[in-house]
Amino acid sequence: MTMTDKKYPGLYIHVPFCPGKCPYCDFYSFIPKGDIVKEYVAETQRRLKETDLCFDSVYFGGGTPDKIGADNIKLLLGCVNFTSGAEITVECNPSDTGRENSAFDFETLRQAGVNRISMGLQSAVDSERRKLGRLSGVKEVQRAVEKIKSAGIENISLDVMLGIPDQTLETLDETLGFCVSSGASHISAYILKIEQNTPFYRMREKLNLPDDDTAGEMYLHTTGYLGAHGFKQYEISNFSKPGYESRHNLKYWRCEEYLGIGPAAHSYLNGRRFYCPADIDSYLAGAEPVDDGEGGGEEEYIMLALRLSEGLIFEKYEKRFGKKVTDEAVNYAKFLESKGLVCVSEKNISLTPRGFLVSNSVIGGILERNSP
Numbered sequence: 001m002t003m004t005d006k007k008y009p010g011l012y013i014h015v016p017f018c019p020g021k022c023p024y025c026d027f028y029s030f031i032p033k034g035d036i037v038k039e040y041v042a043e044t045q046r047r048l049k050e051t052d053l054c055f056d057s058v059y060f061g062g063g064t065p066d067k068i069g070a071d072n073i074k075l076l077l078g079c080v081n082f083t084s085g086a087e088i089t090v091e092c093n094p095s096d097t098g099r100e101n102s103a104f105d106f107e108t109l110r111q112a113g114v115n116r117i118s119m120g121l122q123s124a125v126d127s128e129r130r131k132l133g134r135l136s137g138v139k140e141v142q143r144a145v146e147k148i149k150s151a152g153i154e155n156i157s158l159d160v161m162l163g164i165p166d167q168t169l170e171t172l173d174e175t176l177g178f179c180v181s182s183g184a185s186h187i188s189a190y191i192l193k194i195e196q197n198t199p200f201y202r203m204r205e206k207l208n209l210p211d212d213d214t215a216g217e218m219y220l221h222t223t224g225y226l227g228a229h230g231f232k233q234y235e236i237s238n239f240s241k242p243g244y245e246s247r248h249n250l251k252y253w254r255c256e257e258y259l260g261i262g263p264a265a266h267s268y269l270n271g272r273r274f275y276c277p278a279d280i281d282s283y284l285a286g287a288e289p290v291d292d293g294e295g296g297g298e299e300e301y302i303m304l305a306l307r308l309s310e311g312l313i314f315e316k317y318e319k320r321f322g323k324k325v326t327d328e329a330v331n332y333a334k335f336l337e338s339k340g341l342v343c344v345s346e347k348n349i350s351l352t353p354r355g356f357l358v359s360n361s362v363i364g365g366i367l368e369r370n371s372p
Helices: 036-050 070-077 106-112 126-131 138-150 169-182 212-228 247-253 280-284 298-305 314-321 327-337 353-357 359-370
Strands: 010-015 055-062 082-092 116-122 155-162 186-191 232-235 238-240 258-261 266-269 272-275 290-294 342-344 348-351
Touching (some): 010 247, 036 280, 055 070, 070 106, 082 247, 116 138, 116 169, 138 155, 155 212, 186 212, 212 238, 212 353, 247 258, 247 298, 298 314, 327 342, 348 353, 348 359
Parallel strands (some): 055 082, 082 116, 155 186
Antiparallel strands (some): 232 238
16 A cells, blocks of 8 residues: 555544524534633643544534634644645634624634635525524625635635525525625535424424425425536535535545544544543543444445445445445345436446435435345
């Protein structure tokens, strides 16, 4: 194996702090108080210094990573051994970074090696943003994007939500048009899922949500709109300009290795999965990660591969597991192809946009027929 062939793991750093909890969010996050940020940074530095791994992608997720400030992000990156040309992403909130008087310094991030920003737009329609609990308007989003570019960071990803309260195809077009005109290189578009233990779940009967058919229509409309504007769909919910796919997130979908640090962060290394409990107190106390069993098995590999537009590539599967995808699974995929849900070639099985809409049942059927 040459140096250029060497596989490096990715690094995920979970920052659990937020300015406030959005009503649809079930990620582990909370409003920081007292010295909690200082303590978190110190403990995360300690853990980062303990690893001798070298990474080719680093992803600060949350929560809202910009809540710890650009200087602290730079401090943490100073404890990371990453390759030349590594993709380094920081998630940011426009309510923190897009205000006229915001002191957040994207130039500091760029100097530290950050070359990609992921920002939660959700919607470019302010009335929809308010329903989602967003604290900023679209003007703040635009200002944040301009500040990011002015700092010399050109790789910008925007998150969009589909099927949200009061959304229509017309307002969705307004949001997608904003994404395209902003100069973003990557767009993530997720259909809203109402999670238990969230305010949206408790008030779900009162939300003016599009029905399932309309949400599905919005998804297909999004794939067509973004495709027509140069964004290639490479995963169920992710679209990018050529060469701007999220290299870090591709590690998850291709069952490649990554280390997670921070409360609620998950890892996959040396064939094992493990995680840090979603508990800031135990994290600050130095608690060890919890073993979560073996990872990267056949079912998991197929399930994740079929999330990608490239799909399940037969040669890669055979090389990894020493056997072929069963004829029964391939024949079932050909049946699904006749329904417009799947494409089958000599090289792979991949889902169509309509197949992605019902991916759970499609993937489940293929998995069932690939069992020994």
